[in-house]
Amino acid sequence: MNVSGEKQQHKESIRLADEAVAAAAKIVAQDDYRLQYHVMPEAGWMNDPNGLIYFKGEYHLFYQHHPYSDKWGPMHWGHVTSKDLLHWKHLPIALAPTEPYELGQSGGYGCWSGSAIEQDGVLTLIYTGHVDGRQPMEVQCAATSVDGITFDKHPANPLIAVSPDEGNTGFRDPKVWRHGELWYMVIGSGREGKGQALLYRSADLEEWAYMGVAAESDGTHGDMWECPDLFPLGDKHVLVLSPMNMEGAKNLYMVGEMDYESGKFTPEQEAMLDHGPDFYAAQTLLDNQGRRIMIAWMDHWGAEMAREDRGWYGAMTVPRELVLMLDGKLASRPVPELELLREEGIMVSGVTLAAGESAVWSLKNGQGCEWIVEFDLEGIQAKLLELSLLVSEDGQERTVIRYLPSERKLLLDCCTSGAGDTSISAVTLPETSSTLKLQVFVDRSSIEVFVNDGQYALTSRVYPTALRGGLTMKAEGGSVSLQSLHMWNLKSIGS
Known part of the structure; x- marks a missing residue:
């Protein structure tokens, strides 16, 4: 030809x-x-x-x-x-x-x-x-x-x-x-x-x-x-x-x-x-x-x-x-351009959770959202800090971020995310880290977690049956002080 x-x-x-x-x-x-x-x-x-x-x-x-x-x-x-x-x-x-x-x-x-x-x-x-x-x-x-x-x-x-x-x-x-x-x-x-x-x-x-x-x-x-x-x-x-x-x-x-x-x-x-x-x-x-x-x-x-x-x-x-x-x-x-997608949001600071205590923050539309949360690691007395999102009404389905202070280990647990798999991902923060900062992007069937300004990243697809917004924070075995929390709905841009 x-x-x-x-x-x-x-x-x-x-x-x-x-x-x-x-x-x-x-x-x-x-x-x-x-x-x-x-x-x-x-x-x-x-x-x-x-x-x-x-x-x-x-x-x-x-x-x-x-x-x-x-x-x-x-x-x-x-x-x-x-x-x-x-x-x-x-x-x-x-x-x-x-x-x-x-x-x-x-x-x-x-x-x-x-x-x-x-x-x-x-x-x-x-x-x-x-x-x-x-x-x-x-x-x-x-x-x-x-x-x-x-x-x-x-x-x-x-x-x-x-x-x-x-x-x-x-x-x-x-x-x-x-x-x-x-x-x-x-x-x-x-x-x-x-x-x-x-x-x-x-x-x-x-x-x-x-x-x-x-x-x-x-x-x-x-x-x-x-x-x-x-x-x-x-x-x-x-x-x-x-x-x-x-x-x-x-x-x-x-x-x-x-x-x-x-x-x-x-x-x-x-x-x-x-x-x-x-x-x-x-x-x-x-x-x-x-x-x-x-x-x-x-x-x-x-x-x-x-x-x-x-x-x-x-x-x-x-x-x-x-x-x-x-x-x-x-x-x-x-990239900072993503900040242009932010709509109405939530801002809180100075919250302390006692052992066994939980706090819940909800967005109007959690199908596409971003949140940034910061903790002072020196101020964490808890044995476990747990952040749950995409939680179903019966609580059986959730995507969970866990932090174990004694091991300085952060886990992204998608075992009950609705995806049908059993993925648990982990990173270990260096001894020099004094702050735990999490920036999390949720988009219907995906989650991307950035730790301490991108020092680590964890990406997973999730398929929750309930597309509900909100974040539940829980401390176990001691108290946790939250420095700041920012949450935003993100605009749908189409693709």
Whole structure:
């Protein structure tokens, strides 16, 4: 098929996919568990964020998308844009699988994850073409656009037609950035049970030279690294990745030094980006304010409610700014633009709860809300502080945040959240912490908890049968003094 015919085929595939989404969207919009202020598909399946970029005055977020059902299937690239990181506009699907390197016979094919860059006013998507059973199974491809809406696949695709090592496990999810006069690309892979980030270099975004393994697992960080993202932050570089088959972790970051001549990244310390069960495939962008913004996929791994045929699946986290702290670790903080969603609220301070005593604060509409609560850790005499939200009338269903002062441990307990799973997530505050500050975002079927200005984060999907607002605070085994509490309803922005 000639280039003109390929373009027409791609346009027709996108038209059919967009029509399928539009046909289901009105019914899907009635689902009670649709989120109010998070990015989610109008209909169909959503997973990894792709191509995050600030381009011509707008934030662009692409995502892995199956438009024909709410199940994982042949991957397309969905597309939304925003001027303020709050209000997102759905655009036509950007990429559909139409070429031999991305089109197969089963569901295991498509335009898989990747990234976006701008050069001379042209927006270029770099992505993985994947076909189960094909040799090679995964190749790296490009598509370009001048208007940021309609994309043409590069006539020289695939630009990287083969993995540098036939023994590698996986060869996907390219993330591209510019350093000096050259472009660099990390690709997720693995070898002999160790996850890897492979590094390439190019002068023109077309001819790519392999530089070697930029970073590799020490044997404890999973056997394949998905969605690697390597970028400068402060005076360091950060590698964000999603390790497969790593004990106790679905996400990871490493802070260290990058040597562009040798192509080696040397990590100095590491930690999880998010300690909750439903945070994966994080990707970042550098915006026009110089901020490093991160968005990740809020999956709901194995939950019963998520398996139901709801016509849609998947959502993105709230946008978070990554900040390098004085101790060399990362903080992830909700972008301040989210404050513009706040409506009428509650403000209290100076409340002390005796042992066994409870206090309840309620919002008019708790389906979408934010609250910030602060405690002086030195003033906590209780053996247990418990904060309950999304509580059913009979009290059997609830999502609970617990703090155990003797262990300095914070728990997010979703065992009775209505989700059908049994997830309990935990973080341990350092001995130097004198304050416990919690910033919590609730949005119908999601909860995102930020501890001490983003020092830790915990993200989970929840499916409460009763969408009730309110917060119940209880002290056990001693007293607790509340420094301050702020609660707000949040506007529904649609998505």
